[in-house]
Amino acid sequence: MINARGRLALAAGAGARWASRVTGRGAGSMIGGLVAMTLDRSILRQLGTGRRTVVVTGTNGKSTTTRMAAAALRTIGGVATNAEGANMDAGLVAALAADRAAPLAVLEVDEMHVPHVADAVEPAVLVLLNLSRDQLDRVGEINVIERKLRAGLAAHPTAVVVANCDDVLMTSAAYDHPHVVWVAAGGSWSADSVSCPRSGEVIVRDHGHWHSTGADFKRPSPQWWFDDEKLYGPEGLVLPMQLALPGAVNRGNAAQAVAAAVALGADPSAAVSAVAGVDEVAGRYRTIQVGDHSVRMLLAKNPAGWQEALSMVNKDAAGLVIAVNGQVPDGEDLSWLWDVRFEHFENTPVVAAGERGTDLAVRLGYADVQHSLVHDTMAAIASCPPGPVEVVANYTAFLQLQRRLARHG
Helix, strand or coil: CCCHHHHHHHHHHHHHHHHHHHCCCCCCHHHHHHHHHHHCCCHHHHHHCCCEEEEEECCCCHHHHHHHHHHHHCCCCCEEECCCCCCCHHHHHHHHHHCCCCCEEEEECCCCCHHHHHHHHCCCEEEECCCCCCCCCCCCCHHHHHHHHHHHHHCCCCCEEEEECCCHHHHHHHCCCCCEEEECCCCCCCCCCCECCCCCCEEEEECCEEEECCCCCECCCCCEEECCCEEECHHHCEEECCCCCCCHHHHHHHHHHHHHHHHCCCCHHHHHHHHHCCCCECCECCEEEECCEEEEEEECCCHHHHHHHHHCCCCCCCEEEEECCCCHHHCCCCHHHHHCCCHHHCCCCEEEECCCHHHHHHHHHHCCCCEEECCCHHHHHHCCCCEEEEEEECHHHHHHHHHHHHHHC
């Protein structure tokens, strides 16, 4: 139930959102949420009351898993969700305000915001994907994040936690919680969890399993897991799972989305069918025809994400454009470029692009990757031979390209 002050705050937020849209300044979601929060600091709690809410967090895969979980939960009821990825408080307020009648909510939440968001919306399910280095200038050291998440979960002992048991840090965050559903969602990037977050001792890995040498801390047995064709669940459940989205990482996202939906009462088969229909996430994975080029767009924001995105690239494409900016939302320190393995593109025509294309070109040179340098991403695409072109871009480079392609028609 929204009180009188809250109704006033939401009306003001709706007005700000409308003004932003009609003046062409943006979609208005963030400003609408900010205005509402300024007028009533309890508005997020009020909007969350009475709903069964899923909170999705992690370094990579939040938007995709949120989209999948929302699709799965729509099989049992209406869902409010921040589908465009505005994952801090103002975006959450805007998403919940946009569908106040929905009995369910699926919210992508920035990992630093999870504890206080959980206090406000009292989630029924929290989905923990993965933790790895991201923007150190904003997010900070990942072991600190793990400890904050662990403390945040402890404050909500009745919630169900759907956690990736292949990720050491997320496993640590969930390890002591009384209600955990463990999912083997994959964890190909392990460079940021070589030591135990609880003891500081070495993590030993062996054929998909891991354990700490200095504490009673090891990979839990999963209740959900997957292979190239099927999803496996509790009590012998086996379901065919063929996704529209590429890559093993998205099969892991799907497994956690289905597990979360089932925890709230969705039929597993219906949930898998709904998840399989997700074919793009805020423009990611979408293919667009641009002149003689069929352009597929992939987003990558940190070393772990780049590793996954590059593994999806079609090496037989006519060209690969890698676009890198270094603006504040990207993280201005691009030293992470040296942690990304570019060496496996020796035989693919590569174009370095973006505001920091020169930095990228230096890295590609050290990787012995033949490449050209064209800072303008649209011009970089045009420089490729006719045919399919793969574009991998970091955050602001991706958004800039999306806007230009929209203008291009």
